[in-house]
Amino acid sequence: MSVTIEIPSVFGRYSDNKLSFEVEGKTVGEALHALGTQSPGLKKLLLDKEGRLVRNYDVYVNGESAYPHVMTRPVRSGDRLNIVMIIYGG
Amino acid sequence: MLTGKEKEKYDRQMMLYGFGEEGQEKLKRAKVFIAGAGGLGSPVAIYLAAAGVGTLRIADHDTVEMSNLNRQVLHWEKDIGAKKVDSAAAKLRKLNPDIVIETIAGEITGANVSRLVGDSDLIVDAMDSLPARYILNKAALDKGIPFFHGAVYGFEGRVMTVIPGRTACLNCLYHDVKVRKEKFPVIGVTPAVIGCIQATEVIKYLTGMGELLTNRILNYDALRMKFTEFTIKPDPGCTHCGKMLGERRR
Numbered sequence: 471m472s473v474t475i476e477i478p479s480v481f482g483r484y485s486d487n488k489l490s491f492e493v494e495g496k497t498v499g500e501a502l503h504a505l506g507t508q509s510p511g512l513k514k515l516l517l518d519k520e521g522r523l524v525r526n527y528d529v530y531v532n533g534e535s536a537y538p539h540v541m542t543r544p545v546r547s548g549d550r551l552n553i554v555m556i557i558y559g560g
Numbered sequence: 561m562l563t564g565k566e567k568e569k570y571d572r573q574m575m576l577y578g579f580g581e582e583g584q585e586k587l588k589r590a591k592v593f594i595a596g597a598g599g600l601g602s603p604v605a606i607y608l609a610a611a612g613v614g615t616l617r618i619a620d621h622d623t624v625e626m627s628n629l630n631r632q633v634l635h636w637e638k639d640i641g642a643k644k645v646d647s648a649a650a651k652l653r654k655l656n657p658d659i660v661i662e663t664i665a666g667e668i669t670g671a672n673v674s675r676l677v678g679d680s681d682l683i684v685d686a687m688d689s690l691p692a693r694y695i696l697n698k699a700a701l702d703k704g705i706p707f708f709h710g711a712v713y714g715f716e717g718r719v720m721t722v723i724p725g726r727t728a729c730l731n732c733l734y735h736d737v738k739v740r741k742e743k744f745p746v747i748g749v750t751p752a753v754i755g756c757i758q759a760t761e762v763i764k765y766l767t768g769m770g771e772l773l774t775n776r777i778l779n780y781d782a783l784r785m786k787f788t789e790f791t792i793k794p795d796p797g798c799t800h801c802g803k804m805l806g807e808r809r810r
Contacts, residue, residue, distance in 0.1 A: 479783035480714050489784070525737050530790045537735060552788065554779065556737060557713035559744040560600040560688040560751070 473501050473549045477512065480555070484511030498529050499541030501551060516553065528554045562588065566658060570612050576769075583767040584612060590766045591615040593677045595668055595696050596686035597644040598622070599631040599746060600710050603755030604684050604762075605648060606634065609656045611763055616652065617680055619664035620644040631748035668692055673699040682706040682765065684758055689741050690734070697722065697730035698800050706765055710758040714745045715782035717754035720773060720792065721761045724804065727774035728792040731800035750782060 475491045482489055491508055495501030502523065506513025518524055522541060529536040529543075530552040536543040545551065562584055567574070570584050590613050594601050597620040605616055622644050624635040632644075639647040645663035652661050664676055668687075673695050677683060683700045685707060687693050693709070700707035700722065707722040709730050722729045757778065764770045779788045796802050 478716055479781050480716055482783075526739050533789065534791045535793070552790070554790070555713065555716075556690070556734060556739055557711045557716065557718060557744075558688065558690040558693060558739065558741075559712045559746055560596050560598050560686050560710070 471496055471545070471547045473545050473547065473551055475501060475505050475551045475553065477553050478555055481512065481515065481553075484515050485509045495545060497541065498531065498536050498543040498545060498551065499523075501545055502529075502541070526556050528556065530554060561585070563658075566612065569658075573611065578769050579767055583769070586766050586768075587612050587763070588614040590682075591617060591680045592682055592684060592762060593680035594618045594684045594686055595692070596620055596688065597632075597634060597648040598628065598686065598688060599712065599748065599751035600686035600755040600758065601684075602632050602634040602648070603752050604686055604710075604759045605652055606655065607756060607759040608762060609652045609659055609661075611759075612656065613659065613762075613766070615660040615662060617662040617664065617678070618645050618648055619666065619668055619676055620648075621665060621667040631746055631751055633748065633752075668695060670695050670698075674702065677703065677705075680705065682708065682762065684762060685709045685711075685730070686755065686758070690737075690739055693730060694734075694736075694800070700724060701729060701801050701804060708758045708761050708765075710751075710754045712746055712750045712754055715747065715750055717750050717780040717782075718777055719754055719757045719761070719780075720777040721765070723772070723774055724801065725807075728794045729798060729801040732795040732798045733777060733792050735795070736799055750780075753780060753782070 493501050493504035495504050529540050574584050592613050597618050624639040624642050634648040634651050643665045645665050649661045649663050682705050685696050701724045704724050709720045711718050776789050794805050
């Protein structure tokens with residue numbers, strides 16, 4: 471069950487500038503952990519010690535927010551996940 | 561009524577289908593509250609002033625610093641040490657002497673926000689902190705006036721428009737999340753793009769033209785040169801607008 475995860479360009483420093491990943495998973499959580507296996511830098515950035523998504527980030531599945539049950543949100547083959555950082559600068 | 565000078569000045573935008581003298585008069589009658597006179601506030605204020613929005617009320621508690629000048633284009637080296645609102649007002653009055661610029665040199669807090677916004681028709685969120693953005697979002701909901709959100713980080717930016725009681729609000733997007741305020745990287749072209757989109761939304765709202773950026777957030781990634789839209793649904797459990805949404809459904 472392969473899904474695509476896109477990360478913001480600003481995360482490129484943690485992933486050798488790779489911004490799009492194909493990963494396996496049946497839920498957003500599984501997909502994020504698979505992403506972490508491919509990129510330890512992103513794992514450290516996105517997931518806390520308990521393996522949960524750090525609150526500074528949101529995940530969108532096919533353009534729709536995965537909130538509130540982000541990690542258990544089911545995904546299907548071909549889905550596109552976007553990780554979005556909460557920004558506040560002006 | 562528009563003066564002869566105003567008809568000449570705004571001729572090109574009054575040519576727009578659906579805009580005309582009526583649209584220009586709507587802009588002239590409008591009072592816009594701009595929260596922040598920095599990276600986002602600069603392009604927002606410049607383009608709303610140039611478009612002929614009648615009153616701009618600008619709030620900012622900072623003074624101009626050298627490190628602002630890569631992006632806060634209303635402020636120049638000669639303004640270092642000056643209050644940002646004074647520096648901004650001086651430029652905007654020269655850009656368009658036919659509009660009113662009101663300034664508030666103070667911090668926006670939960671206690672004073674209602675008074676500061678006053679009878680403004682809408683709020684432009686050009687702040688640099690999440691708590692201040694939440695305060696403004698709530699104030700806009702309480703007053704029943706639109707809220708035009710924009711934010712930047714590095715080469716990335718984000719924009720969303722909120723119509724109270726009808727669309728998702730800023731807190732439907734962020735769910736009361738708190739993040740530690742840190743010095744953030746940014747290059748001036750990013751707030752230039754985002755601020756111009758915010759100003760565009762304001763002009764569309766005031767003139768009643770087009771389709772607003774509601775229930776969706778527009779994400780701009782300049783390094784990929786890519787705009788991506790994400791759907792934001794009004795959250796009935798939102799601590800800012802959930803009650804308002806519930807009342808609307810009844």
